[in-house]
């Protein structure tokens with residue numbers, strides 16, 4: 605695994621990185637989980653800017669400022685809702701990471717943190733999601749221009765363990 609990828613356990617809203625990624629819904633008008641935490645930490649101006657974006661398709665990403673967050677930017681992406689795994693979920697989840705990292709490059713972001721997209725309310729199994737996330741992060745770093753650090757933020761110790769196992773598996777192959 606590329607050494608520029610770091611797995612941590614914690615709250616993404618506290619991180620001093622250039623950009624944090626939000627696991628949003630297609631309205632981009634807020635919600636629960638990490639989305640709710642990011643909006644409450646960023647303050648009401650984040651919602652105001654989100655209103656001007658007119659939503660976001662699954663797998664796509666849009667960027668805003670970070671307002672009261674330590675991060676300069678929030679990259680909002682919409683993960684797939686898990687419907688059993690045969691409905692393009694893997695590819696759509698991979699697109700969230702690809703498009704988020706592409707937007708980060710366009711804004712000269714050097715450090716970026718991702719939550720475990722789709723694995724909360726949207727029900728994507730975290731083992732499977734962690735492999736997709738790490739692969740996309742690793743692949744991006746092979747041709748990255750400005751991104752030098754990618755942090756995978758696990759909210760629970762349980763998810764942190766799963767991500768660490770995925771890293772070990774990755775290193776074996």
Ligand code: AR6
Nearest residue numbers: 615616627629635636637638639641722723724725726759
């Ligand atoms: N920092 C890091 N990770 C967090 C935080 C936090 N502060 N809070 C939660 N997580 P979810 P989804 C983890 O449900 O599955 C929202 O309502 C959480 O433990 O936030 O993509 C949106 O508006 C889990 O591991 O996102 C959408 O409607 C991960 O973040 C819907 O949920 C993602 O869980 C999106 O569902």
